[in-house]
Structure formats: C-alpha cells, structure tokens
Amino acid sequence: MSTRQDAMPTQTLSQVPPGMEDFVVGLIGMGDMGKMYARRLSSAGWRIMACDREEKYDDLIKEFSGNRNIQILRNGHLVARASSYIIYSVEAAAIGRVVAQYGPSTRLGAIVGGQTSCKDPEIKAFEEHLPDDVDIVSCHSLHGPNVDPKGQPLVLIKHRASDESFAKVETVLRCLGSKHVYLTAAEHDRITADTQAVTHAAFLSMGKAWHANTQFPWEGGRYVGGIENVKINLMLRIYAQKWHVYAGLAILNPEAHKQIGQFARSTTELYYLMLEGRRDELRKRVYAAKDKVFGKEGSPKWGGRPLLRGGLLDRFSLGTRREDEEDGKQPPMQNNHLSLLAMVDCWSALGIVPYDHMICSTPLFRLWLGVAEHLFRTPGLLDECLRVGIEDNTFRRDDLQFTIAACGWAECVSLRQFETWRERFAVTQRFFEPRFKGAVEVGNAMIKAVLESDLE
Ligand SMILES: NC(=O)C1=CN([C@@H]2O[C@H](COP(=O)(O)OP(=O)(O)OC[C@H]3O[C@@H](n4cnc5c(N)ncnc54)[C@H](OP(=O)(O)O)[C@@H]3O)[C@@H](O)[C@H]2O)C=CC1
Numbered sequence: 001m002s003t004r005q006d007a008m009p010t011q012t013l014s015q016v017p018p019g020m021e022d023f024v025v026g027l028i029g030m031g032d033m034g035k036m037y038a039r040r041l042s043s044a045g046w047r048i049m050a051c052d053r054e055e056k057y058d059d060l061i062k063e064f065s066g067n068r069n070i071q072i073l074r075n076g077h078l079v080a081r082a083s084s085y086i087i088y089s090v091e092a093a094a095i096g097r098v099v100a101q102y103g104p105s106t107r108l109g110a111i112v113g114g115q116t117s118c119k120d121p122e123i124k125a126f127e128e129h130l131p132d133d134v135d136i137v138s139c140h141s142l143h144g145p146n147v148d149p150k151g152q153p154l155v156l157i158k159h160r161a162s163d164e165s166f167a168k169v170e171t172v173l174r175c176l177g178s179k180h181v182y183l184t185a186a187e188h189d190r191i192t193a194d195t196q197a198v199t200h201a202a203f204l205s206m207g208k209a210w211h212a213n214t215q216f217p218w219e220g221g222r223y224v225g226g227i228e229n230v231k232i233n234l235m236l237r238i239y240a241q242k243w244h245v246y247a248g249l250a251i252l253n254p255e256a257h258k259q260i261g262q263f264a265r266s267t268t269e270l271y272y273l274m275l276e277g278r279r280d281e282l283r284k285r286v287y288a289a290k291d292k293v294f295g296k297e298g299s300p301k302w303g304g305r306p307l308l309r310g311g312l313l314d315r316f317s318l319g320t321r322r323e324d325e326e327d328g329k330q331p332p333m334q335n336n337h338l339s340l341l342a343m344v345d346c347w348s349a350l351g352i353v354p355y356d357h358m359i360c361s362t363p364l365f366r367l368w369l370g371v372a373e374h375l376f377r378t379p380g381l382l383d384e385c386l387r388v389g390i391e392d393n394t395f396r397r398d399d400l401q402f403t404i405a406a407c408g409w410a411e412c413v414s415l416r417q418f419e420t421w422r423e424r425f426a427v428t429q430r431f432f433e434p435r436f437k438g439a440v441e442v443g444n445a446m447i448k449a450v451l452e453s454d455l456e
Pocket residue numbers: 028029030031032033034051052053076089090091092094098115116117118140141142143144145242244245248
C-alpha cells in the first residue's frame with residue numbers, strides 16, 4: 001500500500017492556522033472538481049488524501065507525483081479512515097452507492113460533506129450510511145472546474161455539525177476565495193433548480209434543435225451578434241462537459257422537474273402563438289411576464305446598471321466574417337429569441353424572481369440572465385422580437401425543433417430516464433465535438449470577460 005509519496009514530508013503550511021496542522025482533507029472522486037479542490041487546497045498548505053476508482057490509482061499517482069501535499073490512496077476506505085474532513089466529489093447519481101461503500105469506514109469524529117450539485121440524495125446517503133459520531137457539512141461551488149473560484153458563490157450546508165466542525169470547514173475552504181453562502185439542503189435545491197435547471201434546459205434544447213437541422217449555427221449569416229454568440233458559446237460549453245453533471249442536477253433535484261416542465265410548456269405555448277399569428281395575445285403574455293419578472297414601469301427589479309455591458313458579447317464570435325463585410329460589422333439578423341421569451345415566461349408562471357437568487361448563482365446563469373435583461377430593458381428590442389415572432393419565418397424550423405427538444409428533455413426528466421438522457425446528450429455531443437476545442441476557449445474568454453465586468 002505504500003507509495004513514493006508516503007515518504008515525502010508535507011510542504012510548509014501557509015494558510016493553515018495553529019491547531020489544524022494535522023487536519024487532513026480527504027477527497028473521494030478525483031474528477032474535474034475533485035482535482036480542482038485538491039490543487040487549490042494543497043497550494044494553500046492543506047494536506048490532502050485522495051482517491052478515485054482503484055483503476056485510476058497509477059495515473060493519479062503519476063499526475064500528482066510533484067505535489068507533496070497530495071497523497072493518492074487506492075480507495076475510499078483508506079481516504080475515509082485517515083481524513084479529518086472527507087469531501088465526496090463523485091457523480092450525483094452515484095453518491096448513494098459510494099457513501100454506502102465507504103461511509104462506514106469514516107474516521108471517528110470526522111466531518112463529511114459532498115460536492116454534488118443536488119443535495120437531496122447526498123444528504124439522504126449521509127444520514128443512512130454514516131456513523132452517528134460523524135458531523136455533516138456539505139458544500140457546492142457554484143461554478144465549473146475551469147472558473148477561478150475567487151468571488152464565486154460557495155454554498156455551505158451545516159446539516160448536522162457542531163459550531164467547531166463548521167468553523168473548521170470554513171477555515172479550510174476559505175483558501176478558495178469564494179463568497180460563502182449559508183443554506184439548508186432544501187433551500188439549496190430549490191434555488192439551484194430555479195437558476196440552473198431552466199438555464200441548462202434552454203441550452204440543451206438549442207443544441208438539439210441545431211443538430212436536428214444539421215447546422216453549425218456559427219456558419220451562415222443567421223446567428224450573428226452578441227445574443228447569438230452567447231447562445232452558441234454556452235450551448236457548446238455545456239455539450240463539451242460530462243453528461244452526468246447536467247442529468248444529475250435535472251433528474252435528481254426534486255425541485256427541478258417543475259421548472260423544466262414549465263419551461264417546455266412556456267416554449268410550446270409561445271411557439272403556438274407565433275405560429276398562429278396571435279399577435280395581441282403574444283404581446284400581452286410576454287409583457288405580463290416582463291412585469292412579473294423584471295418589475296413594472298417605474299419600479300424595475302433590475303439594477304441601475306445592466307448586468308451586461310453593451311458590446312461586450314459581440315467580441316466572442318465563432319463565425320468568420322463574410323467577404324462582403326467592409327467594416328467588419330455584420331448587422332445581426334432579427335430573431336424572436338423564443339428561448340429567452342420562454343425562460344422569462346417560465347419564471348413568471350412559477351413566481352421566480354431571478355434577482356433574488358444572485359447570491360447563489362453560477363456565472364452561466366448570470367450571463368444568461370444578463371442577456372434576458374438586455375432583451376427586456378433595451379428600448380424597442382422586445383417589440384422587434386415579437387414582430388419577428390409573428391411575421392418572420394426565418395427561424396420557424398429551428399423554433400419547431402427547439403420546442404420539440406424542450407418537451408423531450410422535460411419528459412425524460414419527469415420519467416427519471418437517465419439512460420435516455422445520456423443518449424440524447426451523447427448523440428448531439430458527437431455532432432458538435434469537432435468544434436469543441438476552439439469553442440471552449442472562446443466560451444472561457446467570454447465568461448472571464450463577463451466576470452471581470454461584474455467586478456468593475
Ligand atoms: N463539473 C462541474 O461544473 C461541477 C460539478 N459539480 C458536482 O461535482 C461532482 C463531481 O463532478 P465532476 O468532477 O465534474 O465529475 P467527474 O466525472 O469529473 O468526477 C467524478 C469522479 O468520481 C469518480 N468516482 C465514481 N465512483 C467512485 C468511487 N467509488 N470511488 C472513487 N471515485 C469514484 C468518477 O469515476 P468514473 O468517471 O470512473 O465514474 C470520476 O472520476 C458531481 O456531483 C457534480 O454534479 C459541482 C459543481 C460544478
């Protein structure tokens with residue numbers, strides 16, 4: 001069982017306070033998030049013991065051989081029995097099985113938590129399989145593994161813990177530089193369902209719609225301009241990820257089903273209104289949703305300054321310029337933005353005010369809310385959108401496929417069909433795969449620019 005690393009002394013502790021020198025952070029699951037935590041916590045001086053599945057042991061040993069604060073072990077039993085604070089960073093759908101396996105090996109008096117995106121199954125697993133002497137403090141970094149955690153929300157859930165244990169967890173995680181947000185597991189699931197579930201449903205549906213019409217949206221002149229850049233970049237960003245992250249938070253979060261179902265209904269009903277040319281009804285419905293979500297004229301819920309700076313998004317295009325463009329500025333083609341109208345309609349139907357959730361939001365959500373806000377607060381833009389929705393057939397086929405896709409995801413989620421969800425995702429992921437490399441870089445740059453403008 002001994003490794004080259006066993007013999008190495010740990011690095012000088014930098015951010016570790018007196019009295020916690022022997023504190024060991026255990027990480028079970030060394031995927032994208034587990035590795036991110038391992039790297040950042042170890043850099044701050046914390047001693048890490050980590051494992052993934054046993055077959056990845058040798059690769060992990062090689063990968064972390066240069067880091068003297070990280071010790072790779074063969075399995076979760078070894079991590080659990082030796083660590084002061086154990087973080088499970090595995091697939092949400094696997095948490096029950098993995099905690100059942102390693103939970104009974106937890107060190108006496110240790111603290112245990114999880115990083116999964118949905119807390120209901122995680123907490124149930126802890127309650128069922130952990131010994132009674134173990135404290136439970138869970139967490140959730142509300143961003144992906146390639147985003148700098150500094151300033152991003154980090155949810156902390158003191159589910160069953162002494163003040164002392166909770167303070168220890170905060171001390172450890174403070175090195176991420178995130179904003180600590182204190183919630184219960186149920187509050188966490190409700191808020192993340194409101195923010196993440198519908199956002200993801202929109203981008204997953206866009207990907208399926210473009211795929212169904214076998215088009216790369218950045219080719220050709222229809223999807224050009226700031227809002228279209230966001231759609232394309234974020235859609236690709238999601239399809240470039242692992243399927244289980246999005247399936248888990250949609251299917252396993254009991255609160256998310258309602259949101260995803262309503263998003264499908266909102267999409268369908270708005271599409272019918274457009275298709276049938278019911279101009280007045282469409283306008284009345286969208287403006288009523290605007291009032292509910294963004295506030296009435298004179299008492300808006302948005303801030304004095306828009307979430308997104310004008311022109312910011314135009315910089316992040318995957319498309320190439322047309323040869324006939326002289327000044328490099330191709331005028332965007334007017335779109336009815338069904339996805340954005342449906343999202344706001346969905347929030348309105350469910351009484352969700354997205355600004356109430358900013359403290360617990362992901363960069364992707366803030367960006368997409370910023371785009372919705374831009375559409376609804378820029379004079380003339382919303383009316384233009386509604387006009388296009390009624391008069392213009394350019395986007396009808398894509399909108400039809402978008403509607404079908406939104407309903408397909410909703411059905412899949414409501415029936416808890418993990419395998420079908422995976423297949424639906426994988427087939428579209430393969431379609432877009434050739435463009436992931438460049439696209440993810442552009443998407444990262446876009447998110448970074450938006451985050452930097454948040455701080456200005
Ligand atoms: N990616 C993201 O943007 C974010 C993800 N999260 C959440 O964090 C968790 C981890 O996500 P992420 O790191 O992206 O996913 P990954 O798939 O990259 O990592 C999960 C890892 O856990 C491993 N694992 C599964 N079973 C065991 C086991 N019995 N023992 C040890 N390791 C095991 C998996 O192996 P294998 O692949 O072989 O199953 C995999 O390497 C998820 O619950 C996700 O919802 C939270 C915030 C952001």
